[in-house]
Amino acid sequence: KLDEYLTSANKFHKFNGNALIVQQGKILLQKSYGCKDFATHTLNDSNTIFQIGSITKQFTATVILKLQEEGKLSVNDKLDKYFPQFKHANEITVENLLMHTSGIYNYTADIDAEDSAIVCSPIDKRLMLDLMFKHNLDFKPGTQFRYDNSGYYLLGLIIEKVTGKSYEQNVRDIIFAPLQMNHSLFDFKHSA
DSSP states (O other): OHHHHHHHHHHTTSOOEEEEEEETTEEEEEEEESEEETTTTEEOOTTOOOOOGGGHHHHHHHHHHHHHHTTSOOTTOBGGGTOTTSTTGGGOBHHHHHTTOSOOOOGGGGOOGGGGGGGGSOOOHHHHHHHHHTSOOSSOTTSOOOOOHHHHHHHHHHHHHHHSSOHHHHHIIIIITTTTOTTOOSOGGGOO
């Protein structure tokens, strides 16, 4: 029934990807649906690499909590410890960034559909900080929830400041290597 559902969802452009369903160690469904390249009609297969976008927030949060466990930072740290140049930094905690309750301006609000290609390209960190920090807070930290990519961008920079290593290297060391996630990578554009 799940295969029928996913086949139907793919037919109506509601699902494109791979499915793996395992119950008590037994594979119930392992199948690819749709195309990995729509222009050439190349079908997805078990080796297709997918860009995961905002799912990386889970990795970022995991690294932050691991660094807290190691005593390298605290979710109670104020942002001014890492970004003293931001006028509201003493009002915001690392936890606010994690929980989307910081009130910091969401930089993706400035990205229109025609600008979406920049999401997949490296952007100068100073430019990103200037963009986020030039705005006033949208609300008092901790008083509201608003999905915010800026907070997670800042968490990535905090990870780099605390460890002296790149965000990517931290994710590799703390998550990918221990879990043997050998097919996970950061450079999606050059992975094919």
